[in-house]
Amino acid sequence: GGTLAIRARVLTYHAHPLGVGEGGSHRYIEDGLVVISDGLIEAVGEAGALLPDLALDCPVADYRPFLVTAGFVDPHLHLPQTQVVGSYGTELMEWLQRYTFPEETRYGDPAVADAASRFLLHELLRNGTTTAVAFCTSHPQSVESFFTESQRIGLRMVAGKVMMDRNAPEALLDTPRRGYDESKALIARWHGNGRLAYAISPRFAPTSTEAQLEATQALAAEYPAMHVQTHLCENTGEIAFVAELFPWSKDYTAVYERYGLVRRKALFGHCIHLSERERGALAEAGATAVFCPTSNLFLGSGLFDRDAALEAGLRTGIATDIGGGTSYSMLTTAAEGYKVLALRRQTLPGHAAFYMLTAGNADAIGYGDRIGQVAPGFEADLVVLDTHATPALRRRMERVETLEEELFVLMTMGDDRSIVSTYAAGRKVHARGTGGIDLPPR
Ligand code: GUN
Numbered sequence: 237g238g239t240l241a242i243r244a245r246v247l248t249y250h251a252h253p254l255g256v257g258e259g260g261s262h263r264y265i266e267d268g269l270v271v272i273s274d275g276l277i278e279a280v281g282e283a284g285a286l287l288p289d290l291a292l293d294c295p296v297a298d299y300r301p302f303l304v305t306a307g308f309v310d311p312h313l314h315l316p317q318t319q320v321v322g323s324y325g326t327e328l329m330e331w332l333q334r335y336t337f338p339e340e341t342r343y344g345d346p347a348v349a350d351a352a353s354r355f356l357l358h359e360l361l362r363n364g365t366t367t368a369v370a371f372c373t374s375h376p377q378s379v380e381s382f383f384t385e386s387q388r389i390g391l392r393m394v395a396g397k398v399m400m401d402r403n404a405p406e407a408l409l410d411t412p413r414r415g416y417d418e419s420k421a422l423i424a425r426w427h428g429n430g431r432l433a434y435a436i437s438p439r440f441a442p443t444s445t446e447a448q449l450e451a452t453q454a455l456a457a458e459y460p461a462m463h464v465q466t467h468l469c470e471n472t473g474e475i476a477f478v479a480e481l482f483p484w485s486k487d488y489t490a491v492y493e494r495y496g497l498v499r500r501k502a503l504f505g506h507c508i509h510l511s512e513r514e515r516g517a518l519a520e521a522g523a524t525a526v527f528c529p530t531s532n533l534f535l536g537s538g539l540f541d542r543d544a545a546l547e548a549g550l551r552t553g554i555a556t557d558i559g560g561g562t563s564y565s566m567l568t569t570a571a572e573g574y575k576v577l578a579l580r581r582q583t584l585p586g587h588a589a590f591y592m593l594t595a596g597n598a599d600a601i602g603y604g605d606r607i608g609q610v611a612p613g614f615e616a617d618l619v620v621l622d623t624h625a626t627p628a629l630r631r632r633m634e635r636v637e638t639l640e641e642e643l644f645v646l647m648t649m650g651d652d653r654s655i656v657s658t659y660a661a662g663r664k665v666h667a668r669g670t671g672g673i674d675l676p677p678r
């Protein structure tokens with residue numbers, strides 16, 4: 237890989253475990269330069285200070301007056317749900333049975349998984365998202381497909397084969413043995429292969445027998461540093477079902493605790509209806525709660541309590557949850573997050589939101605040391621943002637005075653039209669108005 241530089245307004249957040257309150261710790265450079273070498277950020281500073289030392293043949297992409305920040309991180313979404321977004325009229329358990337499970341059975345066909353992987357990754361890049369943590373289906377081929385396409389583009393991605401052995405259509409069920417063996421084979425092939433990492437992925441307690449949770453516990457014990465992803469306390473009907481299925485358990489979280497799944501880099505989607513005990517247990521283990529606002533609104537699941545999470549010291553991310561979620565855009569996701577919190581008389585200022593989309597989500601998935609910041613030594617995953625991309629944005633921005641306001645309006649009114657370009661490991665992988673560029677052939 238060569239050397240290149242990006243000239244723009246530069247914005248970055250510093251790792252700030254457990255999130256930020258009002259504002260947080262950021263660095264902003266009005267006329268900045270980001271120097272990239274071999275896929276890593278080599279230097280960040282004032283253009284005036286860095287340009288004289290730049291090699292004469294170093295290409296400089298001049299993006300002024302656009303804003304460059306770290307590529308967005310989406311810590312919870314589903315590869316096989318791009319064609320169930322906006323399925324009408326149900327809440328969680330019926331939505332799964334009526335729309336989602338039948339759709340996921342199609343992913344036994346590699347051609348279906350390949351087409352979905354190409355679509356999803358391209359759509360994420362069009363929205364400025366450079367890293368995601370993804371549930372595939374119970375078919376190992378769906379993970380093969382997702383990782384193959386991620387590697388071709390050069391993305392840092394985390395994904396896993398869903399394990400589920402009850403309460404779903406036969407065609408989606410594995411067994412404790414098969415779930416374990418298929419996960420292990422995928423780990424051997426993909427985990428740590430370039431920028432890819434495997435996530436141990438029991439779908440959620442209702443779709444695993446205790447025998448499968450035991451096998452999952454064994455797998456997790458073999459890989460103590462590996463991501464775990466599942467769902468927790470999303471919907472009151474779901475929670476009642478868990479109480480029925482696991483009568484010995486004092487609450488939902490205790491099921492996952494019993495099987496050794498509550499730990500660092502364990503990502504729990506939703507976490508809406510947690511008790512204080514559960515919040516404390518998740519926090520103490522260093523686990524992560526993932527707030528999925530568009531999904532929680534669309535499925536009528538409830539309102540995430542961010543202040544309680546902060547209070548408990550519980551690490552929190554924010555994610556799209558495609559396809560319970562309804563937008564691929566992390567800008568829209570933050571905007572809907574703000575509205576959910578507003579209903580709780582809580583808040584999410586502009587800087588806190590952009591912190592969450594970048595360094596915060598990176599930290600939430602255990603990657604706060606390599607992505608999520610525009611800083612030397614970090615991987616050069618970047619997004620270039622046009623805060624004036626639409627007539628409505630231009631009109632509104634006329635009355636904006638501070639960077640904080642500009643960011644807040646961008647998240648509230650912005651979408652994929654504000655994504656000028658996206659870089660992964662220093663390569664331009666999306667340019668607005670084109671079909672994606674600088675990619676190796678398929
Ligand atoms: N809980 C278990 N599976 C799912 C899923 O696919 N989507 C959502 N939103 N919740 C779940």
Ligand code: FE
Binds near residue numbers: 467557
């Ligand atoms: Fe989900």
